[in-house]
Amino acid sequence: MSSSVKKKGFGATVWDYLTTVDHKKIAVMYLLGGTLFFVIAGLEAVLMRIQLMYPENDFVSAGTFNQLLTMHGTTMLFLAAMPLLFAFMNMIVPLQIGARDVAFPFLNSLGFWLFFLGGLFLHLSFFMGGAPDAGWTSYASLSLYSPGHGVDFYVLGLQVSGAGTLISGINFLVTIINMRAPGMTFMRMPLFTWTTFVTSALILFGFPPLTAGLILLLFDRMFSAKFFDVMYGGNTIIWEHLFWIFGHPEVYILVLPAFGLFSEIIPTFSRKRLFGYSSMVFATILIGFLGFMVWAHHMFTVGLGPTANAIFAVATMAIAVPTGMKVFNWLLTVWGGSIKVTTPMLYALGFIPSFVAGGVTGIMQATAPLDYQLHDSYFIVAHFHYVIVGGIVLGLLGSTHFYWPLFFNRMLNETLGKITFWIFFIGFHMTFFLQHFLGLMGMPRRVFTYMPDQGWDLFNFISTIGAFLMSAGVILLVLNVIITAIKGEPAGNDPWGDTRTLEWAIPQPIPFYNFRQTPLVRGLDPYWIEKQEGNKEGMVYAEPLGDIHMPNNSIVPFVMSLGLFIASFGALYSPLGVADDSRTWAIPVLVIGLVITFGSMIYRSLKDDHGYYVTVAEIEALEEELYGKKGGNK
Amino acid sequence: MAHDTPTVTRTSAQHEYYKQNNKATMQKQVVNFAIMIFLTLVAFSLVGAGFSANLVLPIILLMAGVQVVLQLYSFMHMEEKTAHEIGVVTMFMWTGMFFAFLMILAFVTIIWWNL
Numbered sequence: 001m002s003s004s005v006k007k008k009g010f011g012a013t014v015w016d017y018l019t020t021v022d023h024k025k026i027a028v029m030y031l032l033g034g035t036l037f038f039v040i041a042g043l044e045a046v047l048m049r050i051q052l053m054y055p056e057n058d059f060v061s062a063g064t065f066n067q068l069l070t071m072h073g074t075t076m077l078f079l080a081a082m083p084l085l086f087a088f089m090n091m092i093v094p095l096q097i098g099a100r101d102v103a104f105p106f107l108n109s110l111g112f113w114l115f116f117l118g119g120l121f122l123h124l125s126f127f128m129g130g131a132p133d134a135g136w137t138s139y140a141s142l143s144l145y146s147p148g149h150g151v152d153f154y155v156l157g158l159q160v161s162g163a164g165t166l167i168s169g170i171n172f173l174v175t176i177i178n179m180r181a182p183g184m185t186f187m188r189m190p191l192f193t194w195t196t197f198v199t200s201a202l203i204l205f206g207f208p209p210l211t212a213g214l215i216l217l218l219f220d221r222m223f224s225a226k227f228f229d230v231m232y233g234g235n236t237i238i239w240e241h242l243f244w245i246f247g248h249p250e251v252y253i254l255v256l257p258a259f260g261l262f263s264e265i266i267p268t269f270s271r272k273r274l275f276g277y278s279s280m281v282f283a284t285i286l287i288g289f290l291g292f293m294v295w296a297h298h299m300f301t302v303g304l305g306p307t308a309n310a311i312f313a314v315a316t317m318a319i320a321v322p323t324g325m326k327v328f329n330w331l332l333t334v335w336g337g338s339i340k341v342t343t344p345m346l347y348a349l350g351f352i353p354s355f356v357a358g359g360v361t362g363i364m365q366a367t368a369p370l371d372y373q374l375h376d377s378y379f380i381v382a383h384f385h386y387v388i389v390g391g392i393v394l395g396l397l398g399s400t401h402f403y404w405p406l407f408f409n410r411m412l413n414e415t416l417g418k419i420t421f422w423i424f425f426i427g428f429h430m431t432f433f434l435q436h437f438l439g440l441m442g443m444p445r446r447v448f449t450y451m452p453d454q455g456w457d458l459f460n461f462i463s464t465i466g467a468f469l470m471s472a473g474v475i476l477l478v479l480n481v482i483i484t485a486i487k488g489e490p491a492g493n494d495p496w497g498d499t500r501t502l503e504w505a506i507p508q509p510i511p512f513y514n515f516r517q518t519p520l521v522r523g524l525d526p527y528w529i530e531k532q533e534g535n536k537e538g539m540v541y542a543e544p545l546g547d548i549h550m551p552n553n554s555i556v557p558f559v560m561s562l563g564l565f566i567a568s569f570g571a572l573y574s575p576l577g578v579a580d581d582s583r584t585w586a587i588p589v590l591v592i593g594l595v596i597t598f599g600s601m602i603y604r605s606l607k608d609d610h611g612y613y614v615t616v617a618e619i620e621a622l623e624e625e626l627y628g629k630k631g632g633n634k
Numbered sequence: 635m636a637h638d639t640p641t642v643t644r645t646s647a648q649h650e651y652y653k654q655n656n657k658a659t660m661q662k663q664v665v666n667f668a669i670m671i672f673l674t675l676v677a678f679s680l681v682g683a684g685f686s687a688n689l690v691l692p693i694i695l696l697m698a699g700v701q702v703v704l705q706l707y708s709f710m711h712m713e714e715k716t717a718h719e720i721g722v723v724t725m726f727m728w729t730g731m732f733f734a735f736l737m738i739l740a741f742v743t744i745i746w747w748n749l
Binding site: 177178201204205209235237238241245289292293296304305308 | 718719722726729730733736737740741743744745
């Protein structure tokens with residue numbers, strides 16, 4: 001296997017990435033795919049802000065604005081934030097628990113390709129007659145009557161990429177339950193592994209309602225069913241319930257891993273163990289659990305009645321308790337620590353007040369009577385951007401700096417990183433802080449323009465300037481990545497010097513089989529314990545050096561996903577569809593796509609693949625090539 | 635070394651033990667299967683006998699619940715106390731059922747009855 005470190009041709013590299021089942025390479029692909037969609041969705045946001053810069057602006061048309069708005073929300077949540085978090089989960093969780101890979105490497109690859117091809121399909125809508133335009137929530141009363149194929153792209157694209165997410169979620173659950181290194185009990189798991197675990201549980205329970213809702217909408221749109229059509233005895237409210245039963249856990253699916261990432265960064269740079277570890281775990285589980293009982297707070301103004309509104313209002317406010325526990329635990333971790341303000345720490349310190357601001361406005365909206373005033377105003381826009389940008393995006397950017405050496409064995413430039421942080425952070429508050437007041441002044445959300453002299457002009461202008469600053473921040477980060485890729489020196493093992501968890505104990509560059517011997521975990525923050533006891537080897541190991549069993553690469557996940565991608569085009573132009581421009585090739589293409597997918601499933605089921613063994617001799621040869629010494633850990 | 639399928643050899647005592655075990659499990663599964671078929675028959679005959687819907691509906695729903703639990707514990711191996719991480723599995727199952735119940739309750743009360 002020593003050939004894996006030699007230079008390969010371009011075609012061989014592409015083939016390697018198409019067929020890989022290695023969690024580290026899949027993590028890199030998630031990072032690239034997520035960044036691509038993040039940049040696209042960010043560009044859509046900038047176009048919208050340019051349109052709203054001046055009253056009665058005509059930079060984009062109302063229809064285009066609706067498409068930008070829908071695609072910005074959908075892409076950011078499903079195709080940018082989640083894959084970027086999956087990138088970190090894939091890279092870090094198996095290393096953090098001392099596993100060789102995830103439990104089902106094949107499914108890991110399948111999850112990625114389903115996400116990517118689903119996302120690609122959704123974005124092809126821009127070139128094939130218009131993107132979805134019914135909002136990221138795609139309420140049935142609106143989306144059923146949307147002309148063209150936009151909403152069909154939404155339904156099919158999300159169905160395909162949602163299947164990928166569900167598969168990945170199940171994979172992480174099984175991995176974390178079954179593949180922890182000896183000594184790593186549940187209550188010794190690092191917080192990022194814990195939040196990944198709870199997030200995966202939320203995916204497991206949260207995505208099926210979305211799938212059910214999307215299937216019903218798909219039948220309504222493409223095969224003239226009437227599930228949501230009130231005129232034929234359907235019920236349009238059911239879509240809203242199904243969507244938000246998924247949609248509310250979705251925001252915790254996004255924010256919990258970000259909490260986990262910050263819970264890794266803050267103790268590292270406070271050089272102190274995480275304050276209140278067990279209460280952090282408890283709070284994570286409680287947030288996940290309560291996340292399923294509050295969905296109707298998105299629908300207070302639907303007219304559910306005072307009883308239902310009161311129940312959901314109280315349940316929503318209850319979530320502030322575990323979230324508050326987390327905030328105080330972070331503060332108390334920082335308190336009295338020997339703080340090193342590196343770029344990731346700067347993001348963490350910026351995150352705490354920003355996220356609290358978003359949380360507090362959330363409690364305001366949980367008050368049902370007040371929500372009648374705030375609903376569908378810019379106040380809501382300000383609230384959820386404070387939570388999502390202030391929580392998740394700051395988490396992603398901070399962790400990009402923190403974990404870059406783990407991904408690529410290079411350090412991102414710290415000075416440039418700090419400049420990026422300040423530009424992005426100031427831009428973020430500039431964009432969204434004033435939107436609270438725009439909302440209170442009565443500016444409705446999702447409007448493509450507004451009349452002058454209502455007191456909204458100046459705030460909208462400032463908000464747009466803030467959006468430009470945020471873009472400048474992201475561009476600087478990309479520049480930082482490019483500079484590092486060209487000039488970066490190998491970062492080596494434990495580049496931050498104060499890291500605590502198992503993923504940093506592994507030698508750099510990481511061999512494809514991760515730890516050559518499974519490490520023994522002797523407590524919370526195992527690497528820190530070993531460092532404190534002067535262990536030069538890195539870790540104590542739980543087994544002697546032996547042959548390592550590894551899975552074979554496979555192209556089947558890609559082919560399986562490609563089949564669904566092809567079938568989606570057939571379903572899109574179904575002869576029974578609402579859009580009324582069916583193609584004669586629609587049904588054959590649908591059938592061909594499904595045959596490819598199910599054929600590759602049958603192939604996979606019938607063909608036994610037991611993987612292969614890396615022998616001790618091969619391991620020693622590879623390690624000599626990587627680290628230039630024989631032996632090493634004994 | 636590569637591409638080997640692991641083979642397991644058992645002693646005759648082990649073989650006997652597993653044989654006994656499998657027999658007991660098989661008996662239990664046949665009994666449970668019979669109970670489930672019987673419950674299904676009862677449900678069908680209740681409808682066939684033409685009792686009032688107000689009587690039949692709750693009884694059928696109750697028996698459906700019994701069927702679900704039987705299914706989970708006898709055929710989906712939730713009764714195996716020694717199975718790996720069975721506690722986590724059980725917790726996930728019941729949490730999922732609780733969420734599902736909550737959703738059905740919400741749909742019934744706030745969409746269809748409109749309290």
